[in-house]
Amino acid sequence: MTDDTAPLPAPETPEPEACPRCGKLPALCICAGIEPIANRIELLILQHPQEQDKGLGTARLTLLHLAKATFRIGLSWASLSKALGHEATPSKWAVLYLGSVEMKSLPQDREIVAVDAKGLPLADQFDPLKGLQGLILLDGTWSQAKTLWWRNAWLLKCRRFVLNPKRPSAYGKLRKEPRRESLSTLESAALVLSRLEKNEGIETAMQASFENLLAAYKAQQPKRDWRRRPRAKGA
Ligand SMILES: [Zn+2]
Numbered sequence: 001m002t003d004d005t006a007p008l009p010a011p012e013t014p015e016p017e018a019c020p021r022c023g024k025l026p027a028l029c030i031c032a033g034i035e036p037i038a039n040r041i042e043l044l045i046l047q048h049p050q051e052q053d054k055g056l057g058t059a060r061l062t063l064l065h066l067a068k069a070t071f072r073i074g075l076s077w078a079s080l081s082k083a084l085g086h087e088a089t090p091s092k093w094a095v096l097y098l099g100s101v102e103m104k105s106l107p108q109d110r111e112i113v114a115v116d117a118k119g120l121p122l123a124d125q126f127d128p129l130k131g132l133q134g135l136i137l138l139d140g141t142w143s144q145a146k147t148l149w150w151r152n153a154w155l156l157k158c159r160r161f162v163l164n165p166k167r168p169s170a171y172g173k174l175r176k177e178p179r180r181e182s183l184s185t186l187e188s189a190a191l192v193l194s195r196l197e198k199n200e201g202i203e204t205a206m207q208a209s210f211e212n213l214l215a216a217y218k219a220q221q222p223k224r225d226w227r228r229r230p231r232a233k234g235a
Pocket of ligand 1: 020032
């Protein structure tokens with residue numbers, strides 16, 4: 001996998017090779033033994049090209065857990081079908097809504113709430129779940145996800161869900177998220193798929209992996225600060 005035409009300068013401290021399955025360095029690789037679950041609702045993860053959280057990022061790990069899942073890195077795709085690589089109808093898919101939502105307005109007994117274009121809960125919460133074929137997650141920081149949202153107009157044709165999880169993200173203080181419902185990509189996929197497919201096994205397996213990742217991350221924290229990210233120009 002080396003490119004002979006463009007030799008890389010020797011790094012000062014050689015990096016160990018990342019795991020080809022999960023993309024993590026050996027100290028953070030917890031993917032051994034993960035078997036894909038036969039999910040009915042397909043998953044599509046769109047990742048902003050600058051999302052470089054090699055430590056706590058969960059997109060690839062999420063992919064390993066699910067038989068029907070697609071992972072794409074980029075800024076825009078002409079259509080949902082193009083992003084997926086097969087025919088699909090946006091109105092039969094849902095995307096996690098990124099606009100502002102008054103959390104107090106959400107029904108407290110529901111962890112997945114279907115909202116309208118203004119972010120308000122729909123009166124009928126059952127209809128938006130009927131015939132749902134897939135879920136789209138935008139992976140990246142808040143502003144990166146916003147960019148993906150506005151660059152892909154076909155997302156506006158999708159159903160919109162907001163998560164109102166009973167428990168906060170297992171990230172705890174490892175990541176500064178502005179809102180309680182800001183779950184990791186893995187936790188979001190686990191919550192939606194396990195509830196809508198009525199298969200608790202999805203959430204149990206994925207949550208266990210996430211906790212293993214967090215434990216591995218914490219274990220090697222003193223050696224190196226993985227939270228450090230390259231600063232954007234002008235930031
Ligand atoms: Zn791995």
